């Protein structure tokens with residue numbers, strides 16, 4: 001019998017973590033941060049100082065592994081699905097407890113190395129990188145398969161845990177992008193070939209959205225439409241987006257080059273993810289762009305640079321984070337904003353109170369400088385309801401376990417499953433620690 005033990009991310013958004021156990025062998029899938037709770041403690045996702053693990057657990061910023069000691073002992077390996085902090089960001093805080101190898105794709109492992117370095121931590125066990133679409137053994141009875149899929153950060157995989165009694169599929173996070181700008185389409189063939197799928201643990205963030213998530217190529221057209229279609233001669237251009245969204249950064253660099261502007265990346269987080277992309281052999285912008293890696297060097301850089309109008313600045317701070325670069329540029333006249341300069345937000349506001357407040361403060365400061373603001377140049381990296389429908393049919397699991405969502409999203413996922421012919425008892429709406437047997 002296979003056990004699925006939810007640790008984090010069930011009936012909540014963030015700190016994704018689940019254990020799949022067969023007899024006395026188990027694999028842990030993801031070990032992420034709850035970003036909202038974490039940033040509340042630190043005020044910034046990139047703070048280097050160390051917070052005690054007990055505080056992080058108490059404040060629900062990391063999955064509570066201390067409450068599942070027996071199951072944790074059975075864990076033979078940790079497999080991470082992709083590089084987002086809500087999937088890997090708790091690992092640096094658990095280094096003293098992790099004694100098993102951590103497996104991920106090349107980019108994910110490079111990001112993880114950078115996160116560990118930031119926190120001045122190291123793992124006692126191995127960090128093992130794999131190509132997408134590879135399969136490897138982790139213990140006597142368990143093997144793991146990484147199936148490539150599209151998302152908003154490179155080399156994201158669906159993780160399949162194979163046991164002698166069938167397999168469990170972990171699809172958290174993903175979208176079905178059939179026209180990706182970088183990397184390949186989701187590996188539908190490998191998904192279709194899966195046999196005896198006992199359970200599907202399924203991303204439900206947009207289960208309430210009755211549509212198909214548009215391709216990233218649509219986001220590229222939205223950005224192209226603004227950058228190449230709006231007059232920007234002799235104006236400054238500042239663009240902000242997610243630091244881990246490497247393909248979007250590539251689009252922005254290409255559009256800057258079309259405008260004959262030099263791209264300038266400003267901010268520590270952008271440099272960190274771009275270094276990981278370079279080390280993983282995905283893309284290297286070093287010959288094509290300038291980098292201002294540290295906020296403390298900002299003032300020096302802008303003093304040195306004569307013509308900001310022949311550059312295109314790519315900066316951190318799309319959610320209006322007070323310590324990030326874009327907010328800092330609006331303070332003390334650090335950046336020479338002029339009338340009708342362009343500021344592009346290639347993101348959407350991640351809905352929580354802090355973000356809405358921070359963005360409102362930032363946008364009113366920008367408005368006071370009379371710049372032109374373009375918001376929501378973005379498409380999501382998460383599947384919506386009509387993608388879920390396709391995906392469930394392809395995987396054809398016996399049972400579905402919705403995750404990565406609050407209760408209404410999980411219930412929406414369940415309603416879709418019922419519509420597809422599943423019985424009530426085969427769709428499990430779980431809370432953390434409420435295990436299920438497959």
Ligand SMILES: [Zn+2]
Nearest residue numbers: 082084151173
């Ligand atoms: Zn993600």
